[in-house]
Amino acid sequence: MQPINIGLMGVGTVGGGTATVLKRNAEEISRRAGREIRLFMAANRELERAREVVGPDVPVVDDAMQIVNHPDVDIVVELIGGDTIAKELVLKAIENGKHVVTANKKLLAVHGNEIFARAQEKGVMVAFEAAVAGGIPIIKALREGLSANRIEWIAGIINGTSNFILTEMRDKGSSFADVLAEAQRLGYAEADPTFDIEGHDAGHKLTIMASIAFGIPMQFDKCYLEGISQLDGRDIKYAEELGYRVKLLGLTRRTDAGIELRVHPTLIPEDRLIANVNGVMNAVMAKGDAIGPTLYYGAGAGALPTASAVVADIVDVARLLTADPEHRVPHLAFQPDRLQDTPILPIDEIHSSYYLRIAAADRTGVLAEITRLLADNGISIEALIQKGADADGSAEVVILTHRVQEKQVNRAIASIEALDSVAGKVVRLRMEELNG
């Protein structure tokens, strides 16, 4: 039987890892796929670097369109990134009737609706396991393993770079800038690392998971994003004193009013498994109505872990090449004509519990004023601690609230900030129990 020809576009961190895994495990991979999987051609901006990686037998070009238009390429693997040239290449590959494997979460979160519609029309597959939580087979789990369930919520640590930064800062006291530079050196960070630290990358991945979990179109523009760059070390420390870890969490939840879709630093009780996911590791919890809470853990970034997912997708596509398109697993788990336009809730309509840190004058009556304002807004207090008074007579009050709608907390914060006895802005972080 003829080998299956792979056209590899982008031979950087993930592309290099993919070439390595295809070569290293060639025998096992072909036994699984039923055919030899051959790296047929590669494209990379830096030709020499790519040649060193793929070896002398694989032609390397600098114009990836040559791969997309090559009549003998069966599967195009897009590992360039971004949503400009990558979008052009993927759409052209689909138009040419080629199957696509990509790790590009931004491309799918922003343009996925168009890409999957075109792929559906042309009867080709677009596989994207590597786009969410790197090597963890979370797309497979959500799309196939949990297909009996009504999924209630998904919560994940899905940006390896941010988790690496938070862990190194906590464990080694390293500076934010130094750890970010290390994450870049290790190939974890996006080409523009603000995507990692400001929550965009996690938002892209969460958007994709929400779409698959709830059968809704991709709606990245409605995803609430807050990253870790503004986190204050004091809040991480106080949270720990109260028994919580702070993680950058992506959370999507089905409610009667609509779907919550949000990424932000989150306090999680320290005894939850997910609170103890450290370094570049990712973890995703998914709660189904039948199975209850489930947890998936593994490396979320890096050359070989991400290549693991890319190559698994290549094997999947290879196995299904001859299957009637109607009998393949739908791209977004639900049949394309059965997606629903369930609304995504604006952030002030979500429900959460909250951590509040307030700089208040250390004098009688201030605490009573603050707690009264919270009560006036229907907010009840779960815990309250006061941190020592400074020389200037101000103290820090840390309050944990019970679950409440975000707009109530915002109202309470505005009136607390207006008190003469309160200085500056109230720090507000969201908290999630994640106990099913």
Ligand SMILES: NC(=O)C1=CN([C@@H]2O[C@H](COP(=O)(O)OP(=O)(O)OC[C@H]3O[C@@H](n4cnc5c(N)ncnc54)[C@H](O)[C@@H]3O)[C@@H](O)[C@H]2O)C=CC1
């Ligand atoms: N690095 C990681 O751990 C992970 C990355 N991803 C995604 O995988 C994709 C690739 O990421 P990395 O490998 O980290 O990036 P990278 O920057 O290491 O590699 C990209 C490669 O594409 C090449 N390139 C850029 N423009 C090109 C063009 N017009 N034609 C041909 N080649 C071109 C560059 O020369 C470079 O070698 C991105 O979509 C990223 O979001 C997904 C999961 C994990």
Ligand SMILES: N[C@@H](CC=O)C(=O)O
């Ligand atoms: N930059 C991303 C790479 C994987 O998706 C991350 O840090 O998680």
Ligand code: NA
């Ligand atoms: Na994955």
